[in-house]
Amino acid sequence: MTSIGYARLITQLGLSVRPLRQPAAVSRAVNRRVVAEDKVLFPVGVAIEDTPLGHLEFALRHEGVNLEVIEAAFAHIPPASLVERLRTTPNGEPIRRACFLWEWLTGETLEVGVTPAGRYVELFPAEDYVTAATPIRAPKYRVLDNALGTADFCPILRRDALPTGPSLDELLAEARHAVEAVQGADLYERAVQYLYLSETRGSFNIEREMPSADKQARFVELLRHAGEVGTVDEDWLAGLQNVIVRDAYSREASYRVRQNWLEDATGRVTFFPPPPDDLRRAMTGWEAFVNDTTRCPDLLVKAACAAFGLVYLHPFMDGNGRLHRFMIHHILASALGPGLLIPVSAVILKHISDYHAVLAGFSRPVTALWDYRRGDVEPSVISSPGGRPYRFFAADREMRFLHDMLVLAVREEIPNELAWLKGYDEAFAQLDSELDLPRKDLSALIRMAQSQGGKLSVNRRRQYAHLPEAVLDRIEAVVGRVFNPGRVA
Secondary structure (H helix, E strand, C coil): CEEECHHHHHHHHCCCCCCCCCCEEECCCCCCCEECCCCEEECCCCCCCCCHHHHHHHHHHHCCCCHHHHHHHHCCCCHHHHHHHHHHCCCCHHHHHHHHHHHHHHCCCCCCCCCCCCCCEECCCCCCECCCCCCEEECCCCEEECCCCECCECCECEHHHCCCCCCHHHHHHHHHHHHHCCCCHHHHHHHHHHHHHHHHHHHHHHCCCCCCHHHHHHHHHHHHCCCCCCCCCHHHHHHHHHHHCCCHHHCCCCCCCCCCCEECCCCCEEECCCCHHHHHHHHHHHHHHHHCCCCCCCHHHHHHHHHHHHHHHCCCCCCHHHHHHHHHHHHHHHHHCCCCCCCHHHHHHHCHHHHHHHHHHHHHHHHCCCEEECCCCCCEEEECCCCHHHHCCECHHHHHHHHHHHHHHHHHHHHHHHHHHHHHHHHHHHHHHHCCCCHHHHHHHHHHHHHCCCCCCHHHHHHCCCCCHHHHHHHHHHHHHHHCCCCCC
């Protein structure tokens, strides 16, 4: 087999880019285009010019839009060759898209001297990609710019990654109905507060951090005001970062100006975010993506791309994970309505291995592009891919994961947490009327018994050995009946 298209560009030009999911190749074993799990095969007679520009045109016609490879390839494809090809075939769709992309990615202008005719061609084929709701016409090449973002930050999402159901609107409606069905103003407010606390603890626990009561209260307050800020910018993000980081020494006033990295227990680097020199351009594009209200009106798509895009860019030295999960709430808040949220972090915590797999799906191939040496204090970077792979990340995995977590949060986590709160109130009211115990002790015993399926452990009974066995037995019986219907109190 002989590689063609993007795969040929990568090998022929020595491009430092992430591996292709399905590289294209010519094979004598097929007489038509065949899509396999790990490659796309074309017959030997496929029409292609064996030059970098020829392979780029072939890729744009048959393989979709890979901005990472295209931008890297443009450093090796002379602009004059683009102009010459356009003048030869001014109505050719691949060359029109290639010329548009050259200007879009480089910020420079081609003097083409011809005016293409015919219909406008989409930059991203809408049958294959999630595209902007309001494409921008580029009359110079008769191209419809329907990218979700800009050249500074443009997540790419294939249409087959969109969930088939339930829709975001359906999920949010279910969440509102579940909480609003709670009877009584006091219980309703406590239910809402309980969801905020659950989300806060989940987000911090994912980072293996136990927040203090004060930090927990401040994060809850942030969640309550998610979605209220009209414009997301550096100052706003830095303010959020200051609230959620571990200590005053970790607070930052701006995007980082040092290289950050994550490492495992052995000191092996598991993730390099973009270099500081490339970060600001990417964050400018990320901010534009978040603040634009027209190009990506699908809030689920926007939440997945913005939240995961932020954690991949890692704009601060600390707090990026919690900021990335906060952005999910910030973007969904306008659709959910004031005073409510979906405890997505609490569900992520229960599916932490799946979450880490999604993050690793991006971090591993990107980090493999870095050449570095381990140091006693920090790694010594020899070369990096710059900001390109971070600005143009494929959001398919991230989209599916976020939708899965929202479904579980709405259909399992919220009902379970509301049922717990209702059960706790019922058990507390009954036991408080029967037993003469301090309220804090009764509350703690109910929680302990519930967490153990209605039983108090031997250690817990020893802890409360000053209480009669009959009292502890009664607490077990009531908790077991309330939280496990069918049991007799």
